[in-house]
Amino acid sequence: MAAMAAGGSVEPGPTGAVATPSPAQARLPAPGHLFRPISAEDEEQQPTEIESLCMNCYRNGITRLLLTKIPFFREIIVSSFSCEHCGWNNTEIHSAGRIQDQGVRYTLTVRALEDMNREVVKTDSATTRIPELDFEIPAFSQKGALTTVEGLISRAISGLEQDQPTRRANEEAIAERIDEFIAKLKKLKQVASPFTLIIDDPSGNSFVENPHAPQKDAALVITHYNRTLQQEEMLGLQAEATEEKPEEEDLRNEVLQFNTNCSECNAPAQTNMKVVQIPHFKEVIIMATNCEHCGHRTNEVKSGGAVEPLGTRITLHITDPSDMTRDLLKSETCSVEIPELEFELGMAVLGGKFTTLEGLLKDIRELVTKNPFTLGDSSNPGQAEKLQEFSHKLDQIIEGNIKAHFIMDDPAGNSYLQNVYAPEDDPEMRVERYQRTFEQNEELGLNDMKTEDYETGLAPQR
Secondary structure: OOOOOOOOOOOOOOOOOEOOOOOOOOOOOOOOOOOEEOOOOOOOOOOEEEEEEOOOOOOEEEEEEEEEEOOOOOEEEEEEEEOOOOOOEEEEEEEOOOOOOOEEEEEEEEOOHHHHHOEEEEOOOOEEEEHHHOEEEOOOOOOOEEEEHHHHHHHHHHHHHHOHHHHHHHOHHHHHHHHHHHHHHHHHHOOOOOEEEEEEEOOOOOEEOOOOOOOOOOOEEEEEEOOOHHHHHHOOOOOOOOOOOOOOOOOOOOEEEEEEEOOOOOOEEEEEEEEEEOOOOOEEEEEEEEOOOOOOEEEEEEEOOOOOOOEEEEEEEEOOHHHHHOEEEEOOOOEEEEHHHOEEEOOOOOOOEEEEHHHHHHHHHHHHHOOHHHOHHHOOOOHHHHHHHHHHHHHHHHHOOOOEEEEEEEOOOOOEEOOOOOOOOOOOEEEEEEOOOHHHHHHOOOOOOOOOOOOOOOHHHO
16 A cells, blocks of 8 residues: 655644743633533633744744543543734644553445544544555654544645645656546545545544444444554553463452552542452453542443353343343443344443443433534534434333343353343343354454464474
């Protein structure tokens, strides 16, 4: 694939050497949380203005910084510089959160003009590709941006056009080829034919909007993956060396504690970890964090065993309010579906949870109804009504007024739903075991994992 750095010279790296602002030069944001959720209705959310040096005319301009949080995503810093003397302006976005545990890859099939308006958060470390044109924008060749699909393409076009006058004077043949390529990019903006946009971010901090929430987006595929050693080095991360212990320790009766940072206020906090045996299932690891600074609490569940040989699909027919009290373990690899609501929750969404069926349904309701991209003046007409109808039907299911099917599909086989008739079969619950597809094994990282006779190949080298 031919790599082309588009937009590397469109926007300058630093917005300027920032001078120390005086009280008259800077306006601080409203008191409260440092990162406020992004909202068009929040009138108190105002950017901080700082006088800084313009790198185009070397006179003073204004830099505006907005510290905000996209709910169900990340904390970000949006910066905008403008110079009233020469008219130069520049906008950038930086992730204010930590690098995620896994990288993320968004694969979007653009079929209509509406897809060009999808919100996109692209960080510095993200690589953008359009396979149909053999086009790639490498990582760290552009600054981060909060834009749309159309904005990404327009930014690439501007970057390629900027040095065209110089190329026409010195290298006319190359300039003509780039002109032809720019024409192809402009044609993409009209969506004359479908094309694929891939955003691959090893840091896990990029984002592409799903405008069809709470329904599954058939045009968008989200893949989480483990970073390679080269990607770890690119992000400046160091692999932790594993320490060999002389003997195994029994951790089942101990609550372990380790230091971490709060995901809300970033203050130092402690995470408690405990190995728990679930009856008629397996061991799991429960981790809970309680921040004494802001009061934020979170819990997460990890499977304590290996990936099962077969995937598991659990189907529960909800017929009685007592079904809401069933214990439930949802692993990170488990997807959830409610056919009666035409709702599907993908893998890795909401993370791993050990809760009840009622608790998970309430988490789903909060996730869907508080999505900022489906509310406010940026929402499509009728979308608010659809969300209200979805929330109402979900409440009816929780209260037991509507019968519905609840489906958990875990390719790793590490999810669990309580059988209240155990050890007998549950008449309202069906558990199926199935062979994983190649794509599911690829997402779990099993295709490249050799677990049989792996020591045989190493013997001659010893």
